[in-house]
Amino acid sequence: GAVVSQHPSWVICKSGTSVKIECRSLDFQATTMFWYRQFPKQSLMLMATSNEGSKATYEQGVEKDKFLINHASLTLSTLTVTSAHPEDSSFYICSVPGGGQVGSNQPQHFGDGTRLSIL
Amino acid sequence: KQEVTQIPAALSVPEGENLVLNCSFTDSAIYNLQWFRQDPGKGLTSLLLIQSSQREQTSGRLNASLDKSSGRSTLYIAASQPGDSATYLCAVRDGYNFNKFYFGSGTKLNVKP
Numbered sequence: 370g371a372v373v374s375q376h377p378s379w380v381i382c383k384s385g386t387s388v389k390i391e392c393r394s395l396d397f398q399a400t401t402m403f404w405y406r407q408f409p410k411q412s413l414m415l416m417a418t419s420n421e422g423s424k425a426t427y428e429q430g431v432e433k434d435k436f437l438i439n440h441a442s443l444t445l446s447t448l449t450v451t452s453a454h455p456e457d458s459s460f461y462i463c464s465v466p467g468g469g470q471v472g473s474n475q476p477q478h479f480g481d482g483t484r485l486s487i488l
Numbered sequence: 489k490q491e492v493t494q495i496p497a498a499l500s501v502p503e504g505e506n507l508v509l510n511c512s513f514t515d516s517a518i519y520n521l522q523w524f525r526q527d528p529g530k531g532l533t534s535l536l537l538i539q540s541s542q543r544e545q546t547s548g549r550l551n552a553s554l555d556k557s558s559g560r561s562t563l564y565i566a567a568s569q570p571g572d573s574a575t576y577l578c579a580v581r582d583g584y585n586f587n588k589f590y591f592g593s594g595t596k597l598n599v600k601p
Contacts, residue, residue: 375531414591466586
């Protein structure tokens with residue numbers, strides 16, 4: 370069964386709307402989760418690392434105020450795209466390190482992704 | 489910065505063929521390498537994970553090899569089936585910073601019936 374649950378799977382909304390995406394670790398507690406973005410026909414690019422109980426770590430070029438991350442509990446991380454515009458349209462995927470902890474030898478597990486379309 | 493390249497970008501083969509997908513990376517300081525499958529509009533499904541100290545991993549018709557010193561990995565698929573059609577991604581986990589995963593751009597595989 371699924372290890373990571375991501376919701377919603379598809380969002381279509383108007384420009385200027387804020388959109389929240391949830392990522393849940395189903396099988397274990399996760400102190401760390403990752404958020405990726407994938408543009409059409411391109412690979413995954415890490416956006417940020419979500420850390421339970423502390424601030425997220427953003428990759429270079431990713432706007433912190435644009436992409437708000439909240440690691441509310443050991444099983445839930447949320448990504449909020451604030452005031453979304455058409456250029457934010459993309460496929461957003463979260464992942465959880467195997468065993469829920471960075472440094473684990475277990476495979477990384479991915480959610481099914483959220484396709485965000487901004488009109 | 490680590491760069492991961494996958495060749496070919498696309499591959500079309502008749503059903504039953506054995507095939508090899510290639511992945512190369514520029515920095516050999518990796519923690520592990522993972523192969524994924526991605527179906528259209530979906531997330532990633534882990535296929536095989538090779539630790540940096542390992543040379544290969546096998547699961548069913550899939551075999552992945554790792555040559556860390558030369559920065560290469562291959563995914564071998566035996567007796568391909570139409571259901572194998574998907575995009576295959578390789579990703580390396582940075583050996584210095586476990587938070588860093590670098591993905592290739594993928595190989596889109598089409599297995600024709």
